[in-house]
Amino acid sequence: METIASRLEEMKARIHALSPSDKKFIEETQIQVLRRPFVRTTCGECYKDALIEMCIYLQKNKLMAQSNYALVAGVILHSADYPDVYTNANLTDEIAEQRLKENPALIRFFSHYPPDWETRIGLNAPEAEHSEAEQFFIILLSEKLKAGATKAALKEEYKEYEIEGKKVTVRALNTYIDKAKEQLTIPNS
Amino acid sequence: MAICEFLIKQAIEFDCNDQVIAGIEQNGVIINRQDINFAGVVFNATRKNVIETFPLKVGKKGYAIYVPTPTPFNNTTTTMEKGTNRNTFTNDVGFIILNHDPDVCANIIDGLANGEFVIVYENKFKNLNKTATGGDSAFQIAGYYQGLRAETLENNRYSDETEGGWSVLLRETRSPKSGLFLYDTSYAVTKTLFASLLNIVPEPGA
Structure with missing residues (x-):
């Protein structure tokens, strides 16, 4: 970017005598600096106008605004x-x-x-954390495991357990027990 | 299946406040027809000869046509063509290339000779005072349905018209519509859309 800015400033010094390579540089650079293509018009001043506009832009904006889109x-x-x-x-x-x-x-x-x-944009939002009632149940299970209860025993004991009025499914209960184990880092049993 | 009705639907009048004028502006855009994302083209909900969004495929862009002559895009016409079952339209787009070098021949003329193209050009008649859709006459599209193919490509080293450059005439036959326009909301918005056809996105980190 500094190379572009310095070259544009150098061209400003001879703005009334731009060479064909200068004009080509202006055409190719405008899209990088101003993020829009150079379009020739009939005014005869379009290269000078583009050069001045780019120099002014780079003076005011040290970095080009870059979007990821x-x-x-x-x-x-x-x-x-x-x-x-x-x-x-x-x-x-x-x-x-x-x-x-x-x-x-x-x-x-x-x-x-x-x-x-x-x-x-929120399309793949991370899964929601467990509710407070679920977290309480997981703590309860971890305390049971800590006291020596086995996974099979817990599954039998809490097979009719309800959280917030809903019966805990077998699959969900397995998940809660696994979470409780993670908290204690106890080997599978 | 709907039955097509071929009817006149408005009065044939003359607008004293916005009189039609001849001519086409000097800057147009030519697109390789295969670069158009037809699945993404959006037509106006009620006017099926108006395109509101004209996306090209990722990584593709249109190319500017600049004709700095008193009559840019001369010989650009639309003519009815009689058919067996129905009549259609032939679109001609003519322009001059005021240049002649190896790159012009390799990168332009050789491609024009056998390719299919779409050209978007800007009429001098904008129709800016039209109620509700002011400016919808400005930008016109040729080649959308069948593609523009080369009818004439000529280089005459002594031509006064081309000054040693190239004369080009591209033709689209059997277009079902007499006119296809590019228009979104207003002339200003559509002009921005027209310019975006030349979109050159800087490489990340450039």
């Missing part, structure tokens, strides 16, 4: 609910994730996105 060509983020228009030039992670959270199917319009985008 990028849209494919031919797509902008815009809707009746969100009148602001977002392209790769102004797209931020926050905006991208806001839109994806509301409509995850939009991911098909992104060419770049972080591998954990689903987690970022």
Whole structure:
């Protein structure tokens, strides 16, 4: 980036005599600096304008704003609910994730996105922790295990046990006993 | 299955406040038709000759066409073509390439000669004062249905028109619609969408 900035400043000194290679550099660099492609117009000043705009931008913004998301060509983020228009030039992670959270199917319009985008927008939320009642039961089981009870004995004793009005299933009871064992780090029995 | 109705649905009038004008702007976009993500194209809910989202495949982009002449995209026409069972439309898009070098020949002309393309161009007539959908005349798409294929590719070293460059005419035949437009909400939004077809995303870490 420092190389680009210094070269652009050096070109500013001869802005009225830009060479073909200077113009090519401006065309190729604008997309990196301003995140939008260079488009020639008929005004005759487009290269000078682009050069000045990039120099000013780099003076104000030491680092280019980099988003982890990028849209494919031919797509902008815009809707009746969100009148602001977002392209790769102004797209931020926050905006991208806001839109994806509301409509995850939009991911098909992104060419770049972080591998954990689903987690970022809450699609793959971590499993909820045990409730307080469940945690109390696990502590109870660990105390029983500590006192010498076996897994089989606990399964028999608590086969009709209820947590918050619901009967604990066989599978769930196995899980609670395993959790209790983890707390005590007792070998399987 | 629906029965198609071929009917006139509005009056044939002249808008005194926004009169139609001839001509096309100097900047257009040409896209390799195989680079279009057709599954992601979104048509307007009620107007089926208006495209609102025109995504390309990941990693693909359109290429700018810049024609700095008094009549850019000259010979761009739409003509009805009589058919056996129904009539369709032929779209011609003409432009001049004011250049001639090995890269132009290898990277442009050779590709144009045998490929299929879609071109999006901007009409000088924007229709900005139109109620509700102002600006929807601006951006037009040719080649979407059948692809534009080369009809004429000529380099005349003494041509006054091309000044030694190339004359190009691309043609799409049997298009079912007389016009296909790119439009989303307003002229300004659509112009941004049009520019995004040239999207070049910097490589991460660039």
